Amino acid sequence: MSSERGKDIVEGSSRIDPGDQQEPPTPSRYESQKRRDWNTFGQYLKNQRPPVPLSQCNCNHVLDFLRYLDQFGKTKVHLHGCMFYGQPEPPAPCTCPLRQAWGSLDALIGRLRAAYEENGGSPETNPFASGAIRVHLREVRDSQAKARGIPYKKKKKKPNQGKGSDESSSTMHFS
Numbered sequence: 001m002s003s004e005r006g007k008d009i010v011e012g013s014s015r016i017d018p019g020d021q022q023e024p025p026t027p028s029r030y031e032s033q034k035r036r037d038w039n040t041f042g043q044y045l046k047n048q049r050p051p052v053p054l055s056q057c058n059c060n061h062v063l064d065f066l067r068y069l070d071q072f073g074k075t076k077v078h079l080h081g082c083m084f085y086g087q088p089e090p091p092a093p094c095t096c097p098l099r100q101a102w103g104s105l106d107a108l109i110g111r112l113r114a115a116y117e118e119n120g121g122s123p124e125t126n127p128f129a130s131g132a133i134r135v136h137l138r139e140v141r142d143s144q145a146k147a148r149g150i151p152y153k154k155k156k157k158k159p160n161q162g163k164g165s166d167e168s169s170s171t172m173h174f175s
Contacts, residue, residue, distance in 0.1 A: 030111070037108055038115035041065060054121075059130035062112075066105055066136065073100040078147040086149035102141040109133060 027035070044065050045052040052061055077099045084090035113128035123129065 034111040034115050037111050038119065041112055044068065057127050059127045059132045062109075062127050062130070062133055063136055066100070066109075069105075069108075070097075070099045073098045073104075075099050075101040075144070077144055085147055088149045096147075099144070102137065102144050105140060106137055109137065 042054065045054060045057060045061065048061075075098060076094075076096055078085040078087075078090070078094065078096045082094050082096050084092075084094055084096075109128050113126060116126050116128055117123055127133070
């Protein structure tokens with residue numbers, strides 16, 4: 001066996017023990033989504049006229065971002081004048097707009113709130129933790145529930161299972 005190892009060294013080949021080289025762990029789905037959301041929000045701020053530096057971002061920019069995202073939504077939200085307003089399963093199609101679902105927006109804000117602080121933002125100035133954002137999410141939730149005719153019921157929390165704390169690299173940081 002030792003002659004094999006010596007032969008490898010002489011011939012210039014190298015055997016790598018699998019324990020010697022460790023690749024960084026693959027980020028979890030949550031971490032990947034959080035990074036993607038953070039980068040998308042950063043791009044949104046850069047595309048504003050004039051561009052908004054992250055250090056000057058406030059809850060109004062976040063609210064505008066949430067409204068901007070509505071155009072890509074897939075949830076039918078019936079308007080007050082629609083004959084299907086309040087019906088959980090309408091029998092026919094209508095022209096009411098598609099919006100982002102409340103649950104998707106709520107999860108997005110949670111990820112962006114965490115990403116903001118992970119990228120150097122102060123919890124005290126976190127625009128994603130603003131009361132205005134909570135009010136907006138509550139209004140979206142209630143209006144979507146009424147439009148579908150389904151009352152919102154808060155889910156019971158599951159017991160907390162150990163959360164891993166993976167470090168992830170994001171491209172946008174405070175300066």
